[in-house]
Amino acid sequence: xxxxxxxxxxxxxxxxxxxxxxxxxxxxxxxxxxxxxxxxxxxxxxxxxxxxxxxxxxxxxxxxxxxxxxxxxxxxxxxxxxxxxxxxxxxxxxxxxxxxxxxxxxx
Numbered sequence: 850x851x852x853x854x855x856x857x858x859x860x861x862x863x864x865x866x867x868x869x870x871x872x873x874x875x876x877x878x879x880x881x882x883x884x885x886x887x888x889x890x891x892x893x894x895x896x897x898x899x900x901x902x903x904x905x906x907x908x909x910x911x912x913x914x915x916x917x918x919x920x921x922x923x924x925x926x927x928x929x930x931x932x933x934x935x936x937x938x939x940x941x942x943x944x945x946x947x948x949x950x951x952x953x954x955x956x
């Protein structure tokens with residue numbers, strides 16, 4: 850883990866410890882495998898740089914894509930379920946101001 854990528858507060862709260870405490874999502878009402886955006890946000894912040902591209906081969910509800918956008922990264926999402934593609938698109942459009950920043954590949 851690169852300490853330089855974290856603010857001093859981030860380092861003290863979650864970078865210096867080996868255990869992350871992240872609250873679970875409140876409800877899996879539209880996708881059965883939702884996880885909190887904080888989880889991919891931390892991993893993306895630690896392992897990529899602004900402007901990098903994050904690949905999510907199973908985009909599901911779009912949590913990782915949302916985290917990528919929030920951290921200033923590009924992303925590519927792949928999903929075989931048309932229902933989940935639409936779910937992810939709606940979620941991401943709520944985060945970004947320009948839908949053209951979004952790339953979802955229907956497979």
